[in-house]
Structure formats: structure tokens, C-alpha cells
Amino acid sequence: MSRPTGREPRRLTRWWRRRSLRTRLTVIAATAIAVSVFVAFQVASELLDGELRDSAENQLRADSRVLATDAERAGLAHVQLPSYPGSGRLVRVILPDGSTRTPAGQPALPPVSEHAARVARGASADLMESNDSDEGYVVYTLRAGDGAVQVAHLADDSPVNRFGFGMLLIGLFCVVGGALVGRTVARTGLAPMDRLTAAAVRVAHTRDLDAGIPDEGGGEIRRLIQSINDMLAALRDSRRAQRLLAEDAAHELKTPLTSLRLNVELLIRLDRRGTLDSALPAESRTRLLNDLGAQVAELSTLAAELTDLARGDVSDENTELLDLADVVVAAVTRARSRMPHIEVALDVTSMWVSGRPAALQRAVLNLIDNAGKWSPAGQPVQVRLRAEGASAVLEVDDAGPGIDAADVPRVFDRFYRADSARALPGSGLGLSIVQRVVDAHGGRVAVARSARGGALLRVDLPAAAPPDPIARLTAGEDTAVRRPRPCRDPGRA
Template sequence: MSSRRSLGARWRRRRPLRTRLALAASAAVALVAVGVCAAAFVIIRYQMTRQLELHLTQTATQLTQRARNWGPTAGDTSCRYQAVPCMQIVPSDPARDPSRPYALPAGDATRQVAGGRHTAYYSELTVAGEPVRMFTTKLPGRPEALQVALRSDTVDRGVRQAAWALSAVGGAGVLLAAALGYWVSRTGLAPVARLTATAERISATRDARHRIELPTGPQAREDEITRLATSFNIMLGELEQSVTAQRRLVADASHELRTPLTALRTNAELLARADRLTDAQRDRAAAALGRQLREVTTLVNDLIELARDEEPHPLVEQVRPAALLEHAVTAAREHWPQITFTLSTDTAAADITVPGVPPRLARLLSNLLDNAAKFSPPEGPVEAELSRVPGAVELTIRDHGPGIAPADLPHVFDRFYRAQAARALPGSGLGLAMARQIARAHNADLTAEAALGGGALFRLRVPAA
């Protein structure tokens, strides 16, 4: 028994969803059709039998009124005619039976009805080879029972005809249910089939550019399947963007790493022949090797930071942007002694706290300050200002350098992007991209714009706690 159940379960798991849905819908409709036909058969049979019994009751009432002075009477017919009832009167005492044999069965139940010890009843029997429905009741005021019988073959034939008709209707209903189940499964699961085909095509080709075709026009339905297909298309779009960004990151990283790795290999090969170099040449090669190692290390660390799209939640705490900015400006002054950094903090923003990871926010501020210092002229000022705005804290960092060209403004935060004016400056082109990623991870908004009077202005808005 358990093996049969396991086989059935495996069969259901292996069947496609369309087949299972078609079978379920067909079984449900077929069950309803069969149930309706069975109920109709029961009702028809009951009503026809009930009509026959009502006829027998009426006939018995009429005979009772006419048989007030009759004595025990044997059946005068053998129920040979369908429309003519046959009757007989049976006394409670068998000694009073007439000499003629009874045409209808007169048993103990009939004697008890005649004696008033049993209620009236209906019974089915066969008389002279014909089916008969008989009603037995007591004659009022007399110790006798009246039996009235009527042939029931007409009713039986009508019941059989109704059974055949309902069986045909039920069979047609089952076939119609199968057709409707197939149509429902095919129509209702068409978007799911397209979704499955698209997913299988993406799995086979590894191309996330495929999309599910959605119905358009005024007759397009907004049902659950359509919303599922729309969500799947949105997910595919996000996946395509993620794959494209990943490929671009890998390509840009390989391009950026190729030059320092080549220089590292050249200097390493040069130091391998140190016996042929002078002391000055060896010192220069060693210094260049160390500098290039630091650049590669910084670049790899930046790539690792960019590969992480979210901040670790256990490290999130309430931090004061004013304290972080003051610390970042102090570190920038030490790193860029030739640049003048000015800090202005609004009194209303001095004690505001925001949720975040302090080292990551400090890295964001240091990247912005380093970028401003890199583009500022010697002894040029870099202005950092912290203020309170409705529902947030706003930080602005402005330099007085060449500014940002309108063509470069949309790409300022792209990875490895360098404007024409920045290609001769040190750096990997990942600082602003990392700053934007850290800002997004903290639900902050980081934008860049051209400052009035020259230079670039970076604006960071962090939601307040």
C-alpha cells in the first residue's frame, strides 16, 4: 500500500504543472457533473415513486369510502392492467378468510395492520410476473386491512430511461470537463510557460537580455500571472545590469592592473640583475617597486570594497557626522599640507546622530576630501560645511580647481572613469565610485555639481536618526 502511494507521489511530482492543473480542473468539473447527475437521478426516482404512492393512497381512500359493507374479499384481478389497480380486503383473523386464494400476499404484517397493531405501509412485490407497488392500510371501524396494488413497470421504465439519459449527460460532462481543464491549463498557464521557456533559454545561453512577452493593448489583463511575468522581467533587467556592471568591473580592473603589474614585473626583473646595477639605480628600482606595490595594494583593496554592495549590519551604530568630519579634515590636513582646509559646522547639526558604520563613513569623507585636494591648486582652499536640513544632515565639500566639465558630470561616480583633466593625476578612478557606494549603503544621497565661481561642489545628504 505504501509503495503504491509513493509511486503515485513520484508520478505527480514528475508530471508537468499544466498536466496536473488540467487533471485537477477536469476532476473537479467531472465530480460536479457526476454529482449533479446522481442527485438528479435520485430526485427523479423519488418523485416518480412518490407520485405512484400518492395514486395508491388516493385509490385506497376512494375504496375505503365505498367498501363500508364489504367483507373479506380476495383480489378480483391479477394486476394485469397497468392503469387499473387491484385490491383486496384481509381480516385480522385468518378464520374469516374467503374460500378464494388471495391474489396479493397477505402475511403477518397485513394481519397486524387489520388488527390495528401496525401502521399502514408500502411494499414492492411481483404479481403474475409483473412488478407491483402495494399500499396496505386499515379500514376504519373494522378489523380488516385494505390492500391496493398498482403495476410499477411504467415507473421502473421511466427511472431506467432517466438513468440512461443522465449517464449520457454525465459522460458528456466528463468529456467537456476534460476539454475545459485542458483549455484552462493551457490558457491560464501560458505566461508561466513563457516564463519557464525564458528561464530555460537564459540558463542555456547565459544571456540575461531575454524578456517575457507581456500582453499589450486595452484588453491586457493585470492578473497574478501577468504581475509575476512583469516582476520576472524586472528581475531580468536587474540581473542584466548586474552582469553588465560585473563584466565592466572585471574589464576595467584588468585594464587598470595590467600597467602596474607590468611595471612591477619589469622592476622585479631589473632587481634580479642587481649585480649589474649601480647603487643609485638599484635604489631607484627598489623605490619604484615599493611605490607600485602600494598602488596595486590600494587598487585591490578598493576593488574588494566595491565588490561589497552593503554594510555589515552588526557594525551599524549611531554616529555623529560632525565628529567624523572633524576627524577626516584633520587627517586630510596632515596628508595634504599644501592645501588649506576650512571646516564650518552648523550649531543645529553638531549633536545630530545618524545610523552607520563609522569606518565606512570616514572612508567616504576622506575620499571626498582627497578628491577635492587633488584638483585644488597649491595653497588653494577646500571648504567643508555641515548643516541641518529638514529630516537630514547635509555635508558640502567644495574645491576651487578646474571644476567638472558638463560632459564629465554624468560619469563622475563611474568606476575607473577619469576626466580629461584628471588623467595626469595619481589615483585609480575608484575613490568617487566607492564614495557613492558607501552613501547608497547608508541610504544617503551623494551628488556632484559645478560650483558658482569655479570649482566642484559635492553634496552629501544623510537621513537623520
């Protein structure tokens, strides 16, 4: 059964990925040096071998010319051949009849080759050839008189071998040195990363987000440290905001819960004594129960608003292209059902925006609820929606006393309530939710004094191009659901 192909490369890849960055740099440095030394050895060996071969061949040619000159002067049969020194150069004379002469005591050369015989017969002037026998002779044949002379030497690879052995030792030394240098460079270069890792681990263990990571190094390390410090700052702000929200929520919940507990304990104590009817007349009992209902409603509203704030920008609602006029009309309808004693004057024009309809409706409803608390009887809350440049502008104003200049900077803070508003129902979260929703939609909200002397709250949202009616029909959208239309007062239509 054959094994699947490609398994070994995958194992090697997994092994490599499990190695530390320091080990990878060390291996890469050692490998690079080893490859460089090997390539340099190959190139140098070829150059050295070629240089030695050219030098030996040139020496053979020079010796052959000297011997050929002597042979032409004294004759091939009578020329004085140099005695064999015991090693190195070998000589031979090829006579016209094909026989040969060699110095006494000289080792026998390989038989005369066919190509060398042709030189002796005058077919060519010279010939350089290598013998393939075990001795490995290099023989140079030169035409001389009616024959030829030959000078040979034994091919010697020992210089190249000695050079290769030396290069091998140098290569091993360079590889070991390269590994050590790579290890040192990796340790030095990754020292900021080690300190960064230690600082991150310390923050994770101690949960101390105030302990920033020291800014050191440069380039990528510096940008990484700055990014982590920015992340820690964002987490620090988020945790501080959560802590403040919890503290403010506990403070705001304390009063209604205490009042609710006291009233419930009073009812329970009177009921256990059997004096509920005598101690609390029907009118007082009704008033107490109404107070309990109001306190429960206030707690429910506060809990819903706290949940909305705690979720922040997290929402399952999708962003879509919608007509803001439809959102405002829906919010006004809900406001009238919740506060039937408040009159709302509506003047809206179709304005398309990109946003989350439920969140926007909640923001508009909070604006109307806030204005309804201050609007005196007979003075309607005015809600206007119009285009202004590239923005959709929503204005909600009332004829109340307005907002004091000292309270304007904090009017959108969570749980903030002006001194004049502490006796009114509410949690102080409504306008904070408005600002969060508007910020999430890329808009801005501001407060000013209206022409009637009350508060004017203005919301600017980026306007969007209205959809193509043909494209909407092609997509199957019901154009009657969010159709653009001017509307003056749906409550009076």
C-alpha cells in the first residue's frame, strides 16, 4: 500500500512553523552561509582546476618545442633525450616508421593513439589529449621532422583536493560562526520583542491596564508597541466607562429602590397587623399604589436605558437606506400614545439616510419625551425635519424655560440632571442615548435656545441619495412602506 505523496513536505512545514523565530533566524543564517561557501568552493575549484590545467598544458607545449627543435637539428633517431628525473615530465619520440624512443628508466607511456599517429604522419601540427587510463596522463604531440615528439605528465589532482579540503574546513568554520552570529543577531534583534512579550504577559496577569509598555526601538517594533499601547488605552477607557456606568447606575437605582422597599414594607407590616384598612384609607391606599406603580415603571425605564447604554454600539439591527420622515412619524405616534396630554406639531420632509431604523426611532422618541417634560399646556412640541446642504436636519423645540448656560456642556452626560429637573420623572439617560445613536450614524447633536424661549435640540445626519424606484421595484421592495412624502401633522390628518 503506497503512502500519500506530499506527506514529508507537510511534516517539514509543520516542524518549521513550530520553531521559534530565534531558531528560524539561526537556521536561515547558517544555511545561507553554508550555501554561499558551497557555491564559492565550486566556483573556486573550477577556476583553480582550469588555471592548473592551462599552466600544465603551456609547460608541455614549451618543452615540446624545445625537444622538437633538438630533434630537427640532430634527427629523430639520434636526438639526445633528457634523462628521466624519477617523476614529473615524460618524453617520447615517434619515428617515421611508427616506432618510438624513450629515455632509459622512464616508465612506459600509453600506446600511441591514432590521432597522435596522424600528427606524426603530418596530418596535423599538434595534439593535446588526455589518457583515460588509471595513470591519467596528459600528452602533447608536436610534429617534428618526419615524425613527432611527445611530452606528457601525470595528471595531479592533489592541489585541487588540498584546496577543497581547506575550503571544507573554512566552510565548517563559517557555518558554525554564522550560526553563532545569527543566534546573537536574533537575540539582539528580538530583545525588544522579548521585553514586549514580558510586558504583555505582566499586563495579562496583573490586569493592570495603566502599566503601559515602554516605547523603545524603531521601525516596526516602535509601531507595534504604539499599537499595543493604543489598544491598552482603549481598554482602559472602556473599563473606566463600565465602572462609571456601574457606579452611576447603582447611585440612580438606590433612591427608587429604597422608596419602593419602604412602601412595600409598610403595606406588608400593616397587612400582617390586620390594620391595613384602618391605617390607610382608600384614598391614601390608592395614592400609595399609584406611587408604587410609578416607581416600578421608572425602574423598568431605567433598566431598559441602562441595558441600551451598556450594549454600546453592539446591535443586531442592520443598517439600511430609509426615509427619516417615516422614522420621525413613527416616533411621534409612540410619543402621543405615551403622553396623550402633550401636543406635537409635526413638519417633516422626506429625507433619505443610511441607518438603523429602531435606534433612530428611539433617539427621536427620547428627544420628544425630553421636550414634553418641559412643554407647558397649550404649547405644542414642534418637530421639524428638513434638508440643509448635504445633511438631514431634525429639530425638536419646546416653549419651556430652556436650558441654563451652565448645564449646556453636560446636558448629554449620562445621569446628569439639572437642578430644575430633579423633581421631574426620568433617569437622565435619554439625551445620552440620543448622542450615542447620532454619533454611531456619523452625525452630531447640539442644544440651543429656541425662538419661543425653550430648548432647541438639533440633530444633523448625513443625507443619502434616494433609491431608484425602478431598482426598488425590481428588487421586490414595497415602496409604500417607506415612501417619501411631506407630512404636516399625522395626528390631525
